[in-house]
Amino acid sequence: MVKRMGGATTSAAAAALVLGLVATGCGGGEGGGAPEIRYSWWGNAERAQMMREAIKLFEQEHPDISVTPTFSEYNTYWEKLSTQVAGGGMPDVLQMDNAYLREYSDRGVLLDLSGQEGRNLDTATLLEGLGTAGVIDGARYGVPIGGNTFSLVYAPEVFEEAGAPMPEDGWTWEEYDEALSKVSAHTDGDPYGASDYTGLIWVLEAQLRQEGGALFTDDGKLGFSKERLAEFWASGEDLRQDGAVVPADKAAQAQPLAPLGANLSASEFTWDNMLTRYVEESKLDLELAPLPTDTGDSGQYLKPSMLLSASAQTSHPDAAAKFIDFMINDPEVAEIFGGNRGIPASRTQREAIDYTGVDQAIVDYEDSRMADLQEAPPAPPAGAGALETEFIRLSEEVHHGQMSPDEAAAEFVSFAERTLSS
Amino acid sequence: MRSSAATRPRRVLWHALALALLGLIMYPLVWVAGASFTPTNDVVGNTELLPSEPVLDNYARALEGMAGIPVWRFLGNSLLLAVLTVVGTVASSALAAYAFARLRFRGRNTMFVLMIGTLLMPFHAVIIPQYIIFQQLGLVDTYIPLLLGKFLATEAFFVFLMVQFMRQLPRELDQAARIDGCGYWGIFWHVIAPLSRPAFGTAAIFAFIWSWNDLFAPLIYLNTPERFPIPLALRMFADQTSTSDFGAMIAMSVIALIPVVLFFLAFQRLLVQGMATSGLKG
Incomplete structure (x- = not known):
């Protein structure tokens, strides 16, 4: 059954095309007049309200520039953006995800903002670990709005009651696994010690970084072997059999909530800004903890949570740069958003916020880890998003016992080779 | 005689089946209606049809728009x-x-x-x-x-x-x-x-x-x-x-x-x- 409208009839399309060519003939070229920039972002309704306030503020300070907002939810945002890029209707300033940055910059549709730095755009205010985020081969295609760190969220009370090893700097993976078994045994699975952490590509990345490796090599190839991946997936086998982690079927039933949010588990590896969400969802008292490590290195780094990019086709690059600068540096903007965009990436904004409980906990955590944080890896290669999806699918197969870790690892590596080389 | 004795259970069965089917088809709709009165944090993973403590907050927030x-x-x-x-x-x-x-x-x-x-x-x-x-x-x-x-x-x-x-x-x-x-x-x-x-x-x-x-x-x-x-x-x-x-x-x-x-x-x-x-x- 066809539910959508079909194509325009041939003649109508032809007529419109002719008109279209005529229209292009007269448009474009001047670029003068009062700059009007279109700004597009993803996020929830709450963020939309905050953005409008921030835009109003910007227009007060720059009466010569007007900003037209448009927004949608994360998935639909990318569908819309890819159509706009193909059709030439890209917004002037847009919110960008680190995972997609290289894909869009490789296609040449993002503006290199390095010419604006020091003129309309101040990037010297960015936190040390984030200074080079958004820069690819010397060209600045994005400016980070916020940063976050991969971390462990856990419920101290549950761990304590079970007599489990408590997280501390430099605790090992073995100790963490032991803690999970103790928690699950003590509570009889209500809640489990953790969700099955071998389902997260970011845990693998943390382990690789602790060993001195990386998820991707500098030239955009896979940074680990089939054997290493099989070992990673196999490392969860004992935990699954002991019932130390949330069983795969229970985790699937809880979706779209993560097991921690659905009160199924007492800990979860995640980005530290997600604490905000879990605190709201879970009945347990939650805190952030350092990652377990076998080498003494935490492997943690500041990752840009969101970036702002400009379109290469914009006719107002100066106005776009001024707007980006305002959004990442202005203290009042930071006050409007609080923790909604993650913890700000610039020192000017980071210091401006009176953080509320959870956000303060995240800032404290990042500050306490700051000395340990390593340099961020370069922006992931195009196709990294697809790899993450495939990783999740295959690890679910492993968790359900449909595939052995070896089989799944072989399939992932061949998928990665196909995806990254194309 | 025989036929009326036979039709009766058949009719009952027919209606029972029809009602069961109706229940199956209506379930998601009733769930949605029930969930709209459930506090937002309890909505996901909730299998109860009707909330034990119905609230109107959801409608209040929905009507606010965005x-x-x-x-x-x-x-x-x-x-x-x-x-x-x-x-x-x-x-x-x-x-x-x-x-x-x-x-x-x-x-x-x-x-x-x-x-x-x-x-x-x-x-x-x-x-x-x-x-x-x-x-x-x-x-x-x-x-x-x-x-x-x-x-x-x-x-x-x-x-x-x-x-x-x-x-x-x-x-x-x-x-x-x-x-x-x-x-x-x-x-x-x-x-x-x-x-x-x-x-x-x-x-x-x-x-x-x-x-x-x-x-x-x-x-x-x-x-x-x-x-x-x-x-x-x-x-x-x-x-x-x-x-x-x-x-x-x-x-x-x-x-x-x-x-x-x-x-x-x-x-x-x-x-x-x-x-x-x-x-x-x-």
Whole structure:
């Protein structure tokens, strides 16, 4: 059954095309007049309200520039953006995800903002670990709005009651696994010690970084072997059999909530800004903890949570740069958003916020880890998003016992080779 | 004797089965209605049909709308789009169908096949060329890209539906009308159109529902939040990268459901009639 409208009839399309060519003939070229920039972002309704306030503020300070907002939810945002890029209707300033940055910059549709730095755009205010985020081969295609760190969220009370090893700097993976078994045994699975952490590509990345490796090599190839991946997936086998982690079927039933949010588990590896969400969802008292490590290195780094990019086709690059600068540096903007965009990436904004409980906990955590944080890896290669999806699918197969870790690892590596080389 | 003794349990069984089926079909709807009164944090993973402590917060937040735009605005936009879509689709499809069903002209069969061919073309294949055309015309962020096609009978499904319906109408009626002095237009207006009402009704209901539920085309073509229809607004309550408000989303879904149900109830008579008569009554 066809539910959508079909194509325009041939003649109508032809007529419109002719008109279209005529229209292009007269448009474009001047670029003068009062700059009007279109700004597009993803996020929830709450963020939309905050953005409008921030835009109003910007227009007060720059009466010569007007900003037209448009927004949608994360998935639909990318569908819309890819159509706009193909059709030439890209917004002037847009919110960008680190995972997609290289894909869009490789296609040449993002503006290199390095010419604006020091003129309309101040990037010297960015936190040390984030200074080079958004820069690819010397060209600045994005400016980070916020940063976050991969971390462990856990419920101290549950761990304590079970007599489990408590997280501390430099605790090992073995100790963490032991803690999970103790928690699950003590509570009889209500809640489990953790969700099955071998389902997260970011845990693998943390382990690789602790060993001195990386998820991707500098030239955009896979940074680990089939054997290493099989070992990673196999490392969860004992935990699954002991019932130390949330069983795969229970985790699937809880979706779209993560097991921690659905009160199924007492800990979860995640980005530290997600604490905000879990605190709201879970009945347990939650805190952030350092990652377990076998080498003494935490492997943690500041990752840009969101970036702002400009379109290469914009006719107002100066106005776009001024707007980006305002959004990442202005203290009042930071006050409007609080923790909604993650913890700000610039020192000017980071210091401006009176953080509320959870956000303060995240800032404290990042500050306490700051000395340990390593340099961020370069922006992931195009196709990294697809790899993450495939990783999740295959690890679910492993968790359900449909595939052995070896089989799944072989399939992932061949998928990665196909995806990254194309 | 034997037969009545046998029919009774059979009838009971029949009704029991029908009720069980009804329960199965109604379950999601009842769940949605129940969940709209459940505190938002308990919505996901909740299998209870009716909340133990019903709350109205979800509706309060849904009615607030978002980013300072009241929910009525989104509903109004959706209604405007849906009504214009129904008018455009029914009027243009009816004329196109009349031509295919009754008029003889060169290339009719080829054009008919081409039209059916567009049924097979996925929307995603034409979206980028269409977007480029509307972008060049400066019509992006207006309702024109969403409506123009509807007024040009591009919904091949409805044209096909009406062609099939009109072909069943006896040609003798056309001939009688011609003797009475009707031209092509008169035959359409006085004979074919009134008799095709059930087909128009079916098309109207489907056009309304599809337009009401359409997310993709408004997503691509509309930029200004004030012009968003309700499906776009609904999406905003569940963003995976920030906190999701499932309660408000479900409450708004229930609100969004009401006009569709009302429209269906109003036109359902025609739909049933169309199926029951599928042609002419003496």
